[in-house]
Amino acid sequence: MSGEIPLWEVFIRPRNGLAHKHVGSIHAADEVMALQAARDVYTRRGEGTSIWVVPSAAITASDPDQAAENFEPTADKIYRHPTFYDIPEEVGHM
Amino acid sequence: MALADALLELADDHLVLGHRVSEWCGHAPMLEEDLAMPNMALDLIGTARSLYSRAGELEGKGRDEDDLAYFRGERDYRNILLVERPNGDFAQTMLRQLYFAAFMEPYWTAALESPDEAVRGIAGKAVKEMAYHVRHAGEWVIRLGDGTEESARRMAEAVEELHPYTGELFDEGTGDAALPSRASMRDEWEATLKNIFAQALLDWPGEVVPMAGGRHGNHGEQLGHMLAEMQSLARAHPGVTW
Numbered sequence: 001m002s003g004e005i006p007l008w009e010v011f012i013r014p015r016n017g018l019a020h021k022h023v024g025s026i027h028a029a030d031e032v033m034a035l036q037a038a039r040d041v042y043t044r045r046g047e048g049t050s051i052w053v054v055p056s057a058a059i060t061a062s063d064p065d066q067a068a069e070n071f072e073p074t075a076d077k078i079y080r081h082p083t084f085y086d087i088p089e090e091v092g093h094m
Numbered sequence: 095m096a097l098a099d100a101l102l103e104l105a106d107d108h109l110v111l112g113h114r115v116s117e118w119c120g121h122a123p124m125l126e127e128d129l130a131m132p133n134m135a136l137d138l139i140g141t142a143r144s145l146y147s148r149a150g151e152l153e154g155k156g157r158d159e160d161d162l163a164y165f166r167g168e169r170d171y172r173n174i175l176l177v178e179r180p181n182g183d184f185a186q187t188m189l190r191q192l193y194f195a196a197f198m199e200p201y202w203t204a205a206l207e208s209p210d211e212a213v214r215g216i217a218g219k220a221v222k223e224m225a226y227h228v229r230h231a232g233e234w235v236i237r238l239g240d241g242t243e244e245s246a247r248r249m250a251e252a253v254e255e256l257h258p259y260t261g262e263l264f265d266e267g268t269g270d271a272a273l274p275s276r277a278s279m280r281d282e283w284e285a286t287l288k289n290i291f292a293q294a295l296l297d298w299p300g301e302v303v304p305m306a307g308g309r310h311g312n313h314g315e316q317l318g319h320m321l322a323e324m325q326s327l328a329r330a331h332p333g334v335t336w
Contacts, residue, residue, distance in 0.1 A: 027124060027126060036233065040126060044133060
């Protein structure tokens with residue numbers, strides 16, 4: 001039965017000022033039911049102040065077969081990390 | 095004291111319905127509802143606990159929430175018959191929830207003005223929970239009513255089965271000046287229900303033969319079975335805690 005019910009990805013924003021974060025997925029017949037299911041499954045312990053649901057089918061994912069060409073070339077480009085200058089003590093935490 | 099008795103009636107409504115809804119735990123048709131049902135059950139049982147505690151306090155005989163929930167027999171329970179109706183299928187469970195929550199939401203809204211501070215506190219929490227129950231159950235009723243041939247048939251059967259029990263929602267029972275008039279909730283209740291029924295393509299029932307008696311302790315046979323199960327542990331091991 002659940003095979004016929006669309007899958008949705010659930011994103012929760014824990015507090016104002018933070019970004020929505022992917023927390024999992026649920027089955028629901030439509031977007032209204034998806035929001036309710038997300039609320040019931042993922043916010044039972046006060047986790048959220050806002051919920052997004054997105055049809056899983058609407059997400060385009062990178063191909064695991066292309067992982068090497070996508071991600072490995074960055075491994076030796078340490079100069080892209082902002083760690084090559086000193087921050088004066090007075091500036092404090094950045 | 096009238097307020098203690100009136101709160102006991104309300105508490106019994108909430109505990110009995112909460113227990114009924116909790117019976118779905120582990121049996122719901124999908125995982126999402128298997129969490130949603132206990133969520134709703136716990137809302138109701140939480141409200142029942144607060145109501146029993148306040149009722150026991152006002153009564154002044156030293157009875158706490160557990161005494162009132164576990165050590166009163168079927169004839170002492172004062173819940174309306176609607177809430178003790180067996181779960182039936184998902185259509186019946188959702189319609190029963192909608193009938194009840196669509197009554198309690200305006201009731202608790204009115205109770206926010208109660209002179210009793212404990213009642214105001216209970217109302218403040220419950221009114222948000224009931225708003226969600228109306229939405230959750232309402233969306234299901236709409237989708238089942240306007241769904242497949244089978245779901246529409248079962249939804250219509252649920253209306254036929256449960257509608258006669260709705261009249262008792264509006265009986266004043268013991269009543270108390272510190273609580274809202276139950277009869278005055280009828281217009282808002284009907285407006286909520288008729289709006290949802292229209293979307294669900296369900297006919298609003300005409301005159302039905304009303305079923306009542308719970309407020310006087312006259313229950314259907316199913317309540318005794320439910321209480322026997324619910325109370326067995328506390329009665330076998332008085333004072334037991336987790």
